[in-house]
Amino acid sequence: MKSMWQQPANAGEANKEIINSVTNTTTAKMKLQKPQLHGTIALVITGIFIACLAIFGNLHFQHWYTYGAMVLICIICFVQAGFMYATYKKIKSIDHTVEPTAHLHQWEAYYDLRRKQNRWNMPVYYVLLNIAMAIYLIEIFTGRPVVNVLIFIAVYVSWMLFAYFYLGKKNLKKEDTRLQKIINNLKGIEGQLNKAD
DSSP, X not given: OHHHHSOOTTOOHHHHHHHHHHHHHHHHHHHHHHHHHHHHHHHHHHHHHHHXXXXXXXXXXXXXXXXXXXXXXXXXXXXXXXXXHHHHHHHHTOOTTSOHHHHHHHHHHHHHHHHHHHHHHHHHHHHHHHHHHHHHHHHHHTTSOHHHHHHHHHHHHHHHHHIIIIIIHHHHXXXXXXXXXXXXXXXXXXXXXXXXX
């Protein structure tokens, strides 16, 4: 299979274009993997930090549901980390040594999977996380000046809306663009190889 992708040094212009496309696809694959891996690590660290805070932080909360909210936040972090790690592994498992048509099908299948995941994952993650935060903040806000509570809520809601509608959508769009570029490159390679036959 290696010979199908890596042509000799004296290959013609068409073959050099194929080699460049494969190199670009490999680079794009690594760029898709990094956010998933970094997100996994960040969420695991966040979950561990919150768990340590709940266990060793001497927080002295009066209500069980405040600790329950912290546990829920940890669970949400770990589940999302597991989801992101599974996505990372899925990208990593795409095999560039198989024949070009099979390689293209792997990317198309991954693209379809990501589109389905992105329709439900981000909304569910944000909804669950904010429910847990709302439960946690009940006791935190008790007895606090109303103005302080309203300022905190305004800042928190603003950040969540910014993170969801701007940062989240921007990252999804960037990922979608990269995936479409990979698939278009591979379709181009497939077309060139078919012409060569």
